[in-house]
Amino acid sequence: MSIYQHFRPEEKEVIDQVLNWKDQVENTYAPKLTDFLDPREQHILKSIIGQHSGIQWDLFGGIPNAERKRALIFPDYYESDKDDFQICLFEVEYPKKFITLEHRQVLGSLMSLGLKRGKFGDILFEDDRIQFFVSEEVEDYIRLQLESIGRASVTLSKLPFAESIQTSEEWRECSVTSTSLRLDTVISAVYNISRQKSQLFIQQGMVKVNWTLIENPSFECKEGDMISVRGQGRSKIMGIEGKTKKEKWRIIAGRQK
Structure with a gap:
């Protein structure tokens, strides 16, 4: 089964990059330090590297709950240290x-x-x-x-x-229903705004999903997605709990406090 099936088509470039890093470490038997990765890129790296024995990874961004982190990929003989992250x-x-x-x-x-x-x-x-x-x-x-x-x-x-300044992420959970998992309808439900307004935000380049600008209103949201709307704050799809009797999707979302 292809590794690409587990991810979205637009993530192919990141997957190829991670596979390339993995090969580098296997071939040179030496550690590889990446640039800062956003949480979605970190997730892809963990998913891919985690399946290979003999190779390990570690992440560090300067503070314990940093959002963006550098990854160190290394052979299992190696002991990683904070200084390695440069x-x-x-x-x-x-x-x-x-x-x-x-x-x-x-x-x-x-x-x-x-x-x-x-x-x-x-x-x-x-x-x-x-x-x-x-x-x-x-x-x-x-x-x-x-x-x-x-x-x-x-x-x-x-x-x-x-x-360093210590940050703490706090999420306020709420349950909403949406007619579909399209980005425009999910934004409309989570941020409690009209669908027209959510479409406008998307068209104006004000919406990111998993730290990537999305300009397609019909983009399909999935569990775990992080959505940010400029001026409206960030939200996270914590769970998709099937459909209601009225055929609407029940979504558990978190809004950043």
Whole structure:
């Protein structure tokens, strides 16, 4: 049975990448460190590598409950260590009294440096403090190049992981019904908005499923999917519990608090 059958067609590129990493470790008998992976990519990696004896994986993103993590794939003789993940933590220094910065501004400024998203880990906020994780190989480049975020001039200070902002994800569960598992109807049910509005959000490029932009309203949602709608927050499909007497799907969803 093909490994691709277990995943969505659009995930083929990630699957091929993971299979390539696996082969590399088997052939060289040496560890392989990846860029930062989003949780869906981590799931695919675990599913594929987990079936092969002789090869192990470990994930680390700087803090225990990091969302984006680097993966280390290694032969089973190897003992992995936090230093192997080559991650650096920066705190952003900016004129906090006069300016407020948002997550998208920080990410936008980092992306404008011409680096791939995979070079950056989580961006953390606590009150007016901002931190982010990066791969060590781009640490010096970012320190030199990142001079402003939004309209604020910034400088970066490097910190040990022990001084990182601690985040906790809390989900508020709710049960909703939806006429189908199409993305537009699921968004409409979970966020309690009209279907027209949910279609508009999708068409305007404001919706991601599993950290990937989806512009097709008929995209079919599955259990475990993470949905984010810009301006509306994130939700997660925790369970799909079959159909009601009126032939509607009963969905257990979590909304981020």
